[in-house]
Amino acid sequence: MFVLGIDTSCDDTGIAVIKAGSQDLSTIVAENVSSQVDLHLPYGGVVPELAARSHMQNLPLVLEHTLKEAEISLSDLSAIGVTRGPGLKGCLLMGVSFAKGLALARNIPLLGINHIEGHVLAAQLDNPELSFPFLALVVSGGHTEIIIAHELGSYELVARTIDDAAGEAFDKSAHLLGFPYPGGPALARLADECSGSSFNLPKVMREAEGFSFSGLKTAIALLIKKEQEQLDRVRAELAHAIQQAIIDALEFKVKKALEETGLKRLAVTGGVSANVALRTRLTALNACSVYFPKMSHSIDNGAMIAYTALKRFQNGERHNLELDVLSRWPLEELS
Numbered sequence: 001m002f003v004l005g006i007d008t009s010c011d012d013t014g015i016a017v018i019k020a021g022s023q024d025l026s027t028i029v030a031e032n033v034s035s036q037v038d039l040h041l042p043y044g045g046v047v048p049e050l051a052a053r054s055h056m057q058n059l060p061l062v063l064e065h066t067l068k069e070a071e072i073s074l075s076d077l078s079a080i081g082v083t084r085g086p087g088l089k090g091c092l093l094m095g096v097s098f099a100k101g102l103a104l105a106r107n108i109p110l111l112g113i114n115h116i117e118g119h120v121l122a123a124q125l126d127n128p129e130l131s132f133p134f135l136a137l138v139v140s141g142g143h144t145e146i147i148i149a150h151e152l153g154s155y156e157l158v159a160r161t162i163d164d165a166a167g168e169a170f171d172k173s174a175h176l177l178g179f180p181y182p183g184g185p186a187l188a189r190l191a192d193e194c195s196g197s198s199f200n201l202p203k204v205m206r207e208a209e210g211f212s213f214s215g216l217k218t219a220i221a222l223l224i225k226k227e228q229e230q231l232d233r234v235r236a237e238l239a240h241a242i243q244q245a246i247i248d249a250l251e252f253k254v255k256k257a258l259e260e261t262g263l264k265r266l267a268v269t270g271g272v273s274a275n276v277a278l279r280t281r282l283t284a285l286n287a288c289s290v291y292f293p294k295m296s297h298s299i300d301n302g303a304m305i306a307y308t309a310l311k312r313f314q315n316g317e318r319h320n321l322e323l324d325v326l327s328r329w330p331l332e333e334l335s
């Protein structure tokens, strides 16, 4: 059985085909992500209208390429999963309309998938031994959440960001250091060149229930202003201090959540989970086993949507073709 997954929640067009195997083992047989980074680069951030138009152009091309790679045709598909939310409305609409068209024309069952559930289950896709229940740290450009994944479709919120997401904290700091959008990965690469830093940033709000990165952002802005004259010389050290401060905040909350929930398995997912220093720090936690998706499944991709759709399809789910998009769709509302 083959299931197609489509993600157009933000600025990447991701499409993948998954093949269901025996005993819960499924394989991604083809996957492609068309990145729009160059398109948005001159604007310093994602321009929603441009992103949506680019999805419209990319979708048929990426689909054709992916089906060819999988050596199947549309008639071989048992179901189509598409990101229904959360994300940029215009971008979601492109993916959902495209998927509806395919489903209607070929009479293929359609499933509207939650992008965050996709991120959470990406850890399971790449680590089939990761069983429910587990704790999930979702760290992306738009989301920073700690969630208890009780079972497929049943999620409980433990903590969420009250302002910036971890990815935004990386990207905004990178911007202040002069990196072009999206600066997170570039800041991380520079940070990893240093083994330490003489700069001290304040601890991110620890007493708060959720995450808050706005105080850190202000401290970073002040520090960069202070060091402006010698910025080139201290850039790597500053990047290192910023990365450490963000990782410290994530680790602190994760440890607290592990203690409070007593869970022994931790999944770390979303774009920021591609951060090597974060992976190293959390892997060292001895309170739990830690699972990451492979790097290409940490950032937005179609494979995680195909996998989530397959699991739900196997549970007997089918969605109506009237399906609308949900730009805001908290994971706990799925339960």
Ligand code: KG4
Residues within 6 Å of the ligand: 010, 139, 140, 141, 142, 143, 166, 167, 168, 170, 171, 182, 183, 184, 185, 188, 270, 271, 272, 273, 274, 275, 276, 298, 299, 300
């Ligand atoms: O999950 P994702 O691809 O898209 C959203 O759903 O938001 O996450 C993108 C975010 C961006 O903020 C990007 O800067 C960040 O993930 N990111 C990283 C790294 N790779 C991607 N942040 C820090 N270190 C990285 N290596």
Ligand code: ZN
Residues within 6 Å of the ligand: 115, 119, 140, 141, 270, 271, 299, 300
């Ligand atoms: Zn994402």
